[in-house]
Amino acid sequence: MKCSKCSEKAVFLVPKFCKKHFIDYFEKKVFETIKKFSLVNPKEKIVVACSGGKDSTAVLYLLKKFHKKVVALAIDEGIFGYRNKTLIDLKKFCSKNNIELRIYSFEKEFGKTLDEMLKQKQHPCSVCGIFRRYLMNKYARGFGKIATGHNMDDESQAVLMNLMKGNVDLLWHSVPMTKKVGNFVQRIKPLYFCSEKEVAAYALLKGFEVSFNECLYIKDSFRNQVRDALNNYELENSGTKLNILKKHLLMLEKIKFETSFFQYCSVCDEPAKEDICKACQLIKSFK
Numbered sequence: 001m002k003c004s005k006c007s008e009k010a011v012f013l014v015p016k017f018c019k020k021h022f023i024d025y026f027e028k029k030v031f032e033t034i035k036k037f038s039l040v041n042p043k044e045k046i047v048v049a050c051s052g053g054k055d056s057t058a059v060l061y062l063l064k065k066f067h068k069k070v071v072a073l074a075i076d077e078g079i080f081g082y083r084n085k086t087l088i089d090l091k092k093f094c095s096k097n098n099i100e101l102r103i104y105s106f107e108k109e110f111g112k113t114l115d116e117m118l119k120q121k122q123h124p125c126s127v128c129g130i131f132r133r134y135l136m137n138k139y140a141r142g143f144g145k146i147a148t149g150h151n152m153d154d155e156s157q158a159v160l161m162n163l164m165k166g167n168v169d170l171l172w173h174s175v176p177m178t179k180k181v182g183n184f185v186q187r188i189k190p191l192y193f194c195s196e197k198e199v200a201a202y203a204l205l206k207g208f209e210v211s212f213n214e215c216l217y218i219k220d221s222f223r224n225q226v227r228d229a230l231n232n233y234e235l236e237n238s239g240t241k242l243n244i245l246k247k248h249l250l251m252l253e254k255i256k257f258e259t260s261f262f263q264y265c266s267v268c269d270e271p272a273k274e275d276i277c278k279a280c281q282l283i284k285s286f287k
């Protein structure tokens with residue numbers, strides 16, 4: 001099968017492109033998202049939340065190419081057999097591309113790895129999410145924004161999950177750039193309109209040395225159920241994920257942005273919805 005733009009062999013089917021034209025198409029789409037939603041300001045330094053996986057590595061590479069001023073920030077949750085391996089890939093990538101990498105770990109910050117915390121019967125993804133967001137926000141302070149590798153699949157899943165759970169406030173998080181609220185560092189998602197398949201193809205074609213394995217804890221998660229259902233639906237109804245995001249953005253334009261009330265944690269001074277933030281409540285429960 002031939003590329004729709006030249007006589008080379010197609011390496012990607014929808015759209016039908018050869019290696020060169022697929023890379024051009026993908027990079028153009030990401031750079032257009034950055035420009036259309038004004039994701040970066042020329043003066044600021046961006047911190048990229050990295051895991052060593054394909055999505056965040058692609059964002060790191062493309063933001064370095066587009067904006068130059070980037071630093072990689074990784075959180076080592078302490079998931080044996082998974083995160084230790086992806087961090088090796090990330091260290092190699094950053095050293096090869098001359099990018100500063102900062103790594104913070106659950107063990108050093110909270111006294112236990114995620115694996116050890118789970119021996120206390122906590123749900124892996126909720127514990128992981130609370131502590132990871134906490135550290136990201138804490139260590140990204142002082143930078144212009146945090147860029148994440150969330151792609152179209154992740155974001156359409158998040159919209160459905162929040163609707164299903166009635167988390168209306170969280171719908172405002174599933175956007176290319178979050179609003180500025182208190183001392184939360186704004187998040188940007190340059191891969192918002194790129195499907196998971198497109199990101200995987202880009203990472204492979206660019207020869208990024210990244211692992212395509214997933215964290216073993218994802219199997220138990222609500223996200224995994226929504227992901228499977230949405231993937232099945234997309235198979236029969238192509239374009240569903242993109243439609244969810246387009247309609248979601250249109251809907252947000254028509255409603256007023258209201259932040260739920262938040263204050264600062266009386267223990268650590270980070271943003272909190274209650275007197276003590278979720279991270280400090282969890283740390284207390286481990287004692």
Ligand code: SF4
Pocket residue numbers: 077124125126128129215216217218221
């Ligand atoms: Fe953390 Fe869950 Fe993601 Fe694993 S799947 S890295 S436990 S949020």
